[in-house]
Amino acid sequence: MRVLLLLAAAALGLPEANAQSQPSAWFRKLDRNRDGYLQRGEIAQMRGVARAFDEADADHDGKLTPQEFIDAEVIAHSAKLPALPQDKPITEKVRRELAREPELKEVGLGVRTHRGRVTLSGKVRDESQRELAIKTASAVEGVSAVGDAMTLR
Numbered sequence: 314m315r316v317l318l319l320l321a322a323a324a325l326g327l328p329e330a331n332a333q334s335q336p337s338a339w340f341r342k343l344d345r346n347r348d349g350y351l352q353r354g355e356i357a358q359m360r361g362v363a364r365a366f367d368e369a370d371a372d373h374d375g376k377l378t379p380q381e382f383i384d385a386e387v388i389a390h391s392a393k394l395p396a397l398p399q400d401k402p403i404t405e406k407v408r409r410e411l412a413r414e415p416e417l418k419e420v421g422l423g424v425r426t427h428r429g430r431v432t433l434s435g436k437v438r439d440e441s442q443r444e445l446a447i448k449t450a451s452a453v454e455g456v457s458a459v460g461d462a463m464t465l466r
Contacts, residue, residue, distance in 0.1 A: 336349070336379040337379065340379050340382055343355050343356060343382075349378075349379075350376035350377060350378060351376060351377040351382055352375070352376050352377075353366055353375075356377075356382075356385075359389075361389030361390070361392065361393070362382075362385045362386055362389045364389065364392075365384075365385040365386075365388035365389045365392070366385060367434075367462040367464075368385070368388055368432055368460040368461065368462045369381045369382070369384040369385035369388055371384070371461075373461075373464075373465075388460070391427070391428065391430075392427060394427075394428060396426075396427055396428065397428050397429065399429070399455055400426040400427060400428065400429070401426070402455070403426045403429065403431065403453065403455045403456060404424050404425070404426040404431070406453045406454070406455070407424045407426070407431055407449075407450045407453050407456065408424050410449050410450070410452070410453055411424070411446060411449055411450070414445060414446075414449055416441075416442060416445055417442065417445060417446055417449065420435060420436070420437060420438075420442065420446075421435060422434065422435040422437075422446055422463065423435050424450070426456075428457075429455060429456060429457035429458070430456075430457055430458045430459075430460060431450050431453075431456050431458070431459050431460065432459075432460035432461075432462055433446050433447065433450060433459065433460070433461060433462065433463055434462040434463060435463055435464075436463070436464050436465070436466045437463050437464070437465060437466070438465070438466055439465065440465075443461065443463050443465075446463065447459050447461060
């Protein structure tokens, strides 16, 4: 998934960061409490980026690192691109495969596909259910990446 986000950032002309890079001036400006992270309230005015918050928050700690913020920007900008005709069948295939998994049958996860990138949402019992859902969706033909917007109950 990381590679896809880097490619999308390059295609959209967004800055690329690596593990050694410092937060951008934009990130520092948004980080009003100067803790080195962005909380929801600090990016609330950025509609598309705020909506991508959960998906970009890779470690699910409720805040974005500088790299996660770049990921959120990429997700927000790529969501503006038109959907591909094959997205609907991919969504249906992922839903079918999730329903076949005994551990996930009753969970009722939301599945959204945009340009081959699947985002899973909903509430899961624990990390093992989260990992199983991601693994199951990733195995579906046509899925290029799986975004995680799931939360723990």
